[in-house]
Amino acid sequence: MKRKALLKAVAGVVAATTVLTACGANDKPAQTGGEVKPGGTVRLLNDSATQQYDPAKSGSLVVTALGLVHRRLTSWKVAPGQDTTIIPDLATDTGRPTEGGKTWTFTLKDNVKYNDGSPIKAQDIKWGLERTYAAAFSGGLTYHKDLLSPGLAYKGPFEGGKELDSIETPDDKTIVFHLARPYGDWNWIASTPAFSPVPKGKGQEADYGNHPVASGPYVLEKYERGKEARLVRNPHWDRATDDTRKANPDTIVFQLGQDTSVISKRLIDDSGDDQSAFSIPFASPAQLAQIQANPSAKSRVVTSESGALAYLTLNTQRGKLVDPKVRQAFQYAVDKAAYQVASAGNAQLAGDIATTLITPGLQGREQFDLYPAPPSGDPEKAKKLLAEAGLPNGLDGLVLATRNENSYPEKAAAIQAALARANIKITIKALDEDTYTSEVDTKGISDYDLTLTSWQPDIPSANANIQPLFQSTEIGNGGVNESRYANPEVDRLITEAQATLDPAEAGKKWAALDKKILGDSPVVPLIYTRNSFLHGSKFGNVVIGRFPAYPDYRQFGLIQ
Known part of the structure; x- marks a missing residue:
């Protein structure tokens, strides 16, 4: 794979390696004061000026921002104190290997749709993967590339309309991968961003990530570099087909390009809309002292068990x-x-x-x-x-x-x-x-x-x-x-x-x-x-499992 280290590649996650306590993740309840209920607006305060919502260009983990907009063939079940396990997402199972792991077959669930109401098809998964081979859409995770196209001979679908022959779609719900060699982790690889569906024929424009077609519970309503990414509900997302995304908030607002010291101060002060906010980056060691001196802020820190x-x-x-x-x-x-x-x-x-x-x-x-x-x-x-x-x-x-x-x-x-x-x-x-x-x-x-x-x-x-x-x-x-x-x-x-x-x-x-x-x-x-994260007093369900050392954005919600 040819890309930067994960700590730089993950969209929407830039966490320092500082913590407040030596306790494990979630030793302190993330939802002090009440129960998380559906509705409302949460704000995620980010020091990065950009977010990437094109799955071909993203290295985002299942649990972070991209996973709110795009589903994948498989997903992760994350819980405090437990090993992360693989579960189906768009697929009915986690893949069926044959030929000793050289061939993998997946079947899509019924009633999975895009935000425009059109059905998600196996051909869309294939098209999404084919896009990742085009030079204009590089930058994402690449575990799949050489396994599907040895030597990266395939150059994408946009010039001449050539298809990737190692992927078969015998019908709208079946996708078959013929790998260059046996690969036991292919079901895990199917949880990376490249396995998100893109309607066949769409996504040829360089700025597709600014207005992607959504398969997850949220649609990217607005994206303004350095200022804001606003997610609103996808009316055609079916909760019955999705076992991992709680989709509690009505709206999720990423405030981009924020100064880290300002983020820390806002969350320590915990007033107004910042009571419903969460810090993506964490504070410097100097700011940690301020948090430790504030009992309220200290109680609103959630820490991972381990990390990078x-x-x-x-x-x-x-x-x-x-x-x-x-x-x-x-x-x-x-x-x-x-x-x-x-x-x-x-x-x-x-x-x-x-x-x-x-x-x-x-x-x-x-x-x-x-x-x-x-x-x-x-x-x-x-x-x-x-x-x-x-x-x-x-x-x-x-x-x-x-x-x-x-x-x-x-x-x-x-x-x-x-x-x-x-x-x-x-x-x-x-x-x-x-x-x-x-x-x-x-x-x-x-x-x-x-x-x-x-x-x-x-x-x-x-x-x-x-x-x-x-x-x-x-x-x-x-x-x-x-x-x-x-x-x-x-x-x-x-x-x-x-x-x-x-x-x-x-x-x-x-x-x-x-x-x-x-x-x-x-x-x-x-x-x-270790990674630690600070949140407002009305922001709940900040869950970190044994892996990864980041909160599961899919669980976030407001204490109402």
Whole structure:
């Protein structure tokens, strides 16, 4: 897949890794003061100036904004304290694999309609997927692309009207996918935005996302970049066909381009319409102190159990870092406790220390630690490994690339200080998002020795934790294998795990890959970040499950 990391790609979700308490999600009731009832207007305050409602261009999770307007073949059941499970959405089931998982068949439910009252057809799912191959409609998640068109030979439906032959629609309700190879997670992939229906023949205009045809409970009534996205009810959405979307509010207003400090102040003050509001981004550490000092605001914070994996990448194709023993020294040199403090002020606020690649909440994850050390690290052990690798005086002249936002410069400084204890001297280069993507993710050969970043999977599968970050095909061209890790045996095992249909068996294979990759030390796991969200006193049903570490927008409503 060729796209930015999820924490930047998700439409409508930009959350900092700071929290108020160490409690799990929803330890404090989200709907203090009463029961959520249908009706009214909720406001979601967003610091981003844009939202993407074209499913071909979106990396939005099932639980966020796009899912209010567009349905998909499958969906997720999310609940606090429970693993996220797959359930049908537009389809009658979660897919029927044959040929060992190389062919998947779905049947659409009865009475599923667009906002104009016309029926949703299997051909519309196919058309929506075909749109994603056109260059003008790139930018969304791409797990499906190479599986349906090896080598991406297919270029979309707009020039010459060519169809994607790997997708069959024998009738209006049946869609059959013929994949290039067996793929056990195809039912999860069918929950990504590309599997949203677009009426066949529509969506050829570049601004389709400003006026999409809706299949979900809401229609995009108004979109004004930097100001507002307004969703109103879809009169032809049938609640009886949809098990996940509560569709409580009559109207959902995203206020775009808001200053984060202003958002925080509005919700702390909790007056007027802001009592019915929710913050998509979270406050800075300085603002957290204000919230902690306000009992009312503190009671209106909901925190995830876990979240993205924050990690330090080591460029396995550059200089002395080609030696695994040199890379293993970094596992002991880092000070994860200092990283926690730099992230959010203290360990409790930041998230738990990480020792695995697969994040908590995913099936098959195993807890282990190949490099046991105190939270502050073991610089003497790091020095010993460097000496054994022929570097008794350590390393000098390394360059660490990181983003210049969300306290990344402070976190990079903590890494720099920790490495210095082990005689590893680095220079930090803080880059804006576009430059970081261009210099680190687009180039096949990076000029940087280290990068500091984070990752949360696009789907609740360890596949989405491991494959994007460590398969050799994800080096450069927008991929996120920033360690430039290329191991043919790991590539083979990834393909083998992806082909496994039984989730439990696949989980074991992904856990084994977690250990195998970490044995090569292409990255240093730092923490599993937590996310927290503040809402007004009349805003209810702020639900966060074990995955993802974001609230389920489908449940939102007003306490009346």
